[in-house]
Amino acid sequence: MTEQPEGQRHDEEGADRTAATVVDLGVYRQAVDPLPVTFHRRELDAILWIYGLMVGEGEWRDYAIDHLKDKAVFSVFKRSGEYPLYRIEKNPKLAAKQGAFAVVATDGRILKRGHDLRQVLKVFDKALKALD
Template sequence: MGSGVGRASFGDTNVVAFPKGTAAQVTFDRQELQRILDLYGRMVAAGQWRDYAMNFDEDAASFSAYRRASERPQARIEKRPALRGRQGMWILFGEAGQVLRRGHELAGVLFPLERQLLKVVEG
């Protein structure tokens, strides 16, 4: 007979325990994703980014933007709801993995990336 892990036998009836539910994934809501993808589109148009990846797990959701598909991400935007009450749930990481910005609002965290798109217009 097998080890019977998660099973119990009562006469002719076998009882199998349900697997434990998995923790809910952290995701971006529609407005957050729209804001991030809008920035991504503008960075692609400017020639800064060419590819992206998204990762969702129980602790964080992240959006990584790449210049080329074969290298480390140039920028990574991470949402960590557990940090909502402390430094803010939004974190912007640079290419070397350093924290560039933390905040409670996505717009403030994206500002350093959006600043790269600003061009000085002389009149």
């Protein structure tokens, strides 16, 4: 067999065929394995501010952050071995409809949903005022 440069093939009649398709590697990787949804720094700062206040009050003790393909979830626990008391979710697919952010209770009820995370997190202000 004769030596052939990479990217070229000879078919049965001996004609050269060149692989001329160029694919952007970043686009290819994102199509094969899309990046997960994450919280931005400002969003995480707002969530951790509320978390710090509630830990100070003795209400919350542990948290978990999950970055999934369709949403990001910040779960809050009373004890680490239990179900989360609350889930703060970011779902970009709902951004144009009800809002990307939601606070979900243990039983699945959506306590508050909206476009602005700080407004959604005000649902915890009532709990803080009730403790005073």
